[in-house]
Amino acid sequence: MTATVDISPREGDVLELVGAHFSNAEIAARLSISVRTVESHVSSLLRKLEVPDRRALAHRAPEPTSAGAVPVAPVLPAVLTSYVGRAGEQAALIGLITTRREVTAVGPGGVGKTRLALAVAAEAAGEHFDTVWYVDLVPVTDPEMIATAIAATLGLGEQPGRDMTESVIAALSDRHALLVLDNCEQVLDGVALVVERLLATCPRLTVLATSRAQLMVPFEHVYQVPPLSLPVDGESDAVALFLDRAAVDGTTLDAAAREQITVICERLDGMALAIELAAARYRTLGLDGITAALSHPLRMLTGGFRANERHRSVRAALDWSHALLDPVDQELLRRVSVFVAPFTATAAAQVAESDEFLVADGLARLAEQSLLVVTASPRGTTYRALETIRQYGTEQLADELSAVRARHLRWCLEQAAGLTVDRPDWRAGFDAVADDLRAALAWAAQEPEQRANAYRLAQRLAELTFTRTLIGESQLRYEQAASLSEEAATELRNAAAVAACRMRGDDLYRLYRAAAEADLSVGNTAGAARDLATIAISSYRFAGFVRQLPVEESDALVAQARELAGQDEAASVVVAVAEAGQALNASITAADGLPGNSVADTIALAVRAVELTHSAGDALAESIALDVLTGAQSWAGDTFAAATTTQRRVTLLASAPVTPAATHELIEALGEAAEASLGTGDLHAARRWATQLAEHPLLAEVGHRATSWLLVADAFAGNVDQVLAGSVRFLDAWRRAGSPARASLGPAVAAVAMIHGLQGDQDARQEWLEIFDHLDTPPEHAFGYGAVFDTTLLLHNGQLPEALERIARPPSEIWKWVTWIWHHWYVALRAEAAVLAGHPDARARLTEAQTIVSGNPLAAAQVERAAALLDNDPAAARATAARFDALGCRYQSERTTILAAGNQLPAGG
Incomplete structure (x- = not known):
């Protein structure tokens, strides 16, 4: 009978999501807990289920069972057989890893390095280290993928703006952890680079590596693993x-x-x-x-x-x-040695070019002779060879090596083609074959006769890794596909779009430049025009991560693009979008606008660009044009037009094919749609767009960016529980990302600080204000969201003179800084503060506010309530509560009851 281990309900939830191959950040988002809490649960599960790594843990994810009991069944070779002897070596290594930063257990293949390292890791867990992670590097053939392998074990995804090594460093920087890197020899130089960075930046981290040769890194202590002891005094x-x-x-x-x-x-x-x-x-x-x-x-x-x-x-x-094997079994062992990950009998039959029933029988015989390890689970039976045996089998292939690898490549292409993201288990399916896809690609890319197949696999692997949110690898594979293609520009553009998703501005610039050069090399001047125009417009649109080009360089790019476009319609519309972007940039940066380039002219150029792209049927170019138009409308102070444009953009992208470029556009569009809906007082729409953004899989690792507008929307609504839960994810992700000082995060941080203030939790509010002090603070803080959130809290606390002072400046003096979403709220609060404080200009401020907020139902209700209070009409004031409820603003509804009762009113009011 299978033994069971009791786990808590929350651990059960985590285990289920680990089994579905979600990262720690994705699990945290789904369960509304911090990533550190997820890590603690994963560590506990590793100990309770006695498995060495996350991949093994995923295999233990159960079918629904009762009372939280999880079946315990063998999964990996590390736990299939008993551990014998090595007491002295184990004690020696435990002593070393508790006193040294890096220990490399060195020895020839087959001496027992892996089993010894796993035994040491098991003993070290909990006693000497808070966390122990085991990473098997056998499947890793590319030094660039070492950090990815470590990140997968840690349950990390990639955070835009940093590479995988930086993500690993962020996760381990303050952890008292042991990282076991097993089988380093085939990627020795790459391991050395990653380990050196980890040791230099993670002061409490210890690395235990196993290898056939030492790593040659600072702090390294080499431990020579001896053979098993031979008889001495009867013990052996x-x-x-x-x-x-x-x-x-x-x-x-x-x-x-x-x-x-x-x-x-x-x-x-x-x-x-x-x-x-x-x-x-x-x-x-x-x-x-x-x-x-x-x-x-x-x-x-x-x-x-x-x-x-x-x-x-x-x-x-x-x-x-x-x-001693039969010739048939010899052949089978040789041929299955090309698999680097566990494989099924069906896969083996295809690569071995034999009947599946006969192959299954042969695999069983090989397992009986300890030449293969067999793993049975509810998900099916898999086999694998230990690395030494696998290398031996590959050597035995000799003259048939190319033929077998070609069949393995063909199998990989079929597996890659069959992975469809609409299946709920596609993540597990991809992870099961990913290492073989990479190994097959590494071989095919070096074989001239396999160039076409290598391109197909690289291109498909790029698509799959992007969907799997391995976006760093996706960019790498698109670039690899470009190197294998006669027409490289398309793949380089895809790589550039992935770089945009990663917020890697320099890569974006480099790759679009390379795409333009590739286009020109084959005479595609129209394609080159699009690439150059895209560089120019990206410089304006993504100032947060793309370097701002000097005006003369940007102008030169657009002029060159215009010349190359010639009469090509598709290229010309992209150039038109770039010209509209230039005009918008000039309107914003010039003190009073440039001659002949007023805001109205900019809007006209943007409208024309939208019309051209729409007529051309170019959805992505139309999205960019709509983005430019949104910016122009916002700068003109037309909040409602800007909101309409953003929603049009989201609708357009919702039906666009899922590509890296479309994904990046959609993420940007959702953020702007949520922002714009807040500006028009449509909280329901704001929460809808913000929720879609928060749940986007590409933002799982950057919860601060994903949740920022949802926090603002919930703060406006007074959804305290949602803000407090979302702020955990925000803060956790922000710290893991290295506490970036991005000004775009200011509204969310200020919103959370306000909610803590409304709750009377001054310690928590102060913590968030300190976070805010760490961010860049542009003018819109003082006169936009800063004024809105500060004044809301001051009015809530009855600090009327302070509220009047905070929002004293007339909107006409600062409208540029509050236009986007804060203008209506600023004037509504300014009117309310004047009424509550008994200001002599209260009536005039109300009249001004009624005109400005017309069309914004929430702000209008706030102004109407203030007018009722000024007119001493509590019944009219109470009537606004139902409107606030219908609009999803619970806070203002409850505040109406307080105000209508005469609280917070000046004497005699």
């Missing part, structure tokens, strides 16, 4: 291992047998893998047969260093095990 780890593995059927061996086993272990130099292979033959050969079979190949072991002899010991054991 080597013999104990043989006995354990040979006794799988319950057989016990007498003292005489132990003498023969000792001879076998001595001939195998105490090498753990070689002993396990020999022990697996005990049932069929007996000790005499094993001794006789081993004698011949070991005659060759003469001369050389002892370490080399140990390598030969394993090779001799592998040669011997291979020779």
Whole structure:
């Protein structure tokens, strides 16, 4: 019967989402808890379920069970067999990792480095380190993917604006953690670079690496892993291992047998893998047969260093095990060695070019001989070879290596093509084959005759990794696809769009430049025109992460684009959008606008660009044109027109194909739509757009950016519980991102500070005000959201003179800074403050406010309430409460009751 482990309901929720292959940030967002809380639950689950890493934990995610009990069943080879001996080595390594920053356990393949490292990690967890992470680097063939492998184990996704190594550093910077990096030898230089960065920036981190060669990094202490001990005073780890593995059927061996086993272990130099292979033959050969079979190949072991002899010991054991197989099984072992990740019998049959039933039978026989590890689970049965055996099998392929790899590549292409994101289990499906896709691509990219297939796989892997939110790898794969294509510009543009999603401005510029050059090299001047125009418009649109080009350089780009576009309609419309963007930029940066370039002229140019792009059927170009038009309308003070334009943009993009460029446009559009809806008093729409933004998978790791407008909308509405829950995700993500000082985060931070003030929690409010002090504070803070949120709190607390002072300046003096979404709120609050404080200009301010906020139902209700209070008409004031409720503004509804009762009114009011 399967044993069970009791886990808490919350751990059960986390385990289910780990099983669905969500990152820690995605889990935190779904459960409304912090990422650190998720990490704690994951660490607890790793200990309770006795698995070494996150991938193993995902396999344990159960089907629905009762009472929170999770079936415990073997998953990985690390826990399939008992751990024998090595007490001295384990104690030595524990001592080293508690005193040294980096320890590399070095030894030949098959000596037992992995099992020793896992045993050390298990003992270290909880006793010596807060957290222990295990990363198997066997599937990693590209040094660029090392940080990605570590991040996957830690449950991290990529945060736009930083690479995976930086994300790992942020996660580990303050953790007292042990990071186990297993099988480093095939990507040694890449591991060394990542480890050196981690050690330099994470002062409480310790790294335990296993490798066939040392890493050569600062702080490194090399520990030579010895073979298993041979008999001394009757004790022997080597013999104990043989006995354990040979006794799988319950057989016990007498003292005489132990003498023969000792001879076998001595001939195998105490090498753990070689002993396990020999022990697996005990049932069929007996000790005499094993001794006789081993004698011949070991005659060759003469001369050389002892370490080399140990390598030969394993090779001799592998040669011997291979020779004892039937030819059919030999062939199967060789052919499945191309898989770098666990594989199914169906996959093996395709690569081995054989019948699936026969292959399944052969895989079972190989598993019986300890040449494959079999893992059975509700999701199916998989097989894998230990790395040493896999390398041996690949070597044995010899002349058929290319043919087998070609079949593996074909299988990978089919798997990649069959992954569709509309299936709920597609993440798990992708993760199961991703390492093989990468390995097949690495081989195919070096084979001239496979260039076309390599391009197909790179392009598909780019799409898949983007959807999987591995956007750093997606950019890399698009660039790789470009290098394999005769027409590289399209893939370079895709790579540039991914760079935009990553907020990598320099890459965006470089890749669009490269796309233009690629277009020109094949005579596609229209394509080059689009690329150059896009560079210019990106400089204006994405000032937060794309470097601002000097005006003369931007003008030169647009002029060159215009010339290259010629009579091409598609290119000309993009150039028209860039020209409208230039006009908007000039309107904003010039004190009074440039001659011939008024705001009205800018709007006219933007409208023309929208019409041209719409007629051309270019949805992405139309989205950019609508964005420019939104900016122009906002700068003109037309809040309602700007809101309409943003919603038109979201609707347009909702039906566009999901591409990196469309995704980036949609994220930008959702933020602007939420912002604009707040400006017009449509809280329901603001929450709808803001919720879509908060739930966008590409923003899971940047919860501060994802939740910012939802926090503002909920703060306006007075949804205290939602603000407090969302602020946990915001603050957690902001700190993990390195506490960026982006001014765009100011409204959200100020909104949360206001809510804490309304709750009377001054300590929490002060914490958020300190965060605000860390951000850039542009003028719109003083006269826009800062004035709105500060005045709301002052009025709530009855601090009427302070409220009047905070919002004293007439809107006409500051309208440019409050136009976007704050103008209506500023004038409504200014009128309310004047009424409540008994200001002599209260009536005039009310009249002015009624004109300005006309069309904004929330602000209009606030002004109407103030007018009723000024007229001493509490019934009319109370009538506004129902309007506030219908508009989703609970706070103002409840405040109406207070004000209509005569509270917070001046004496005699």
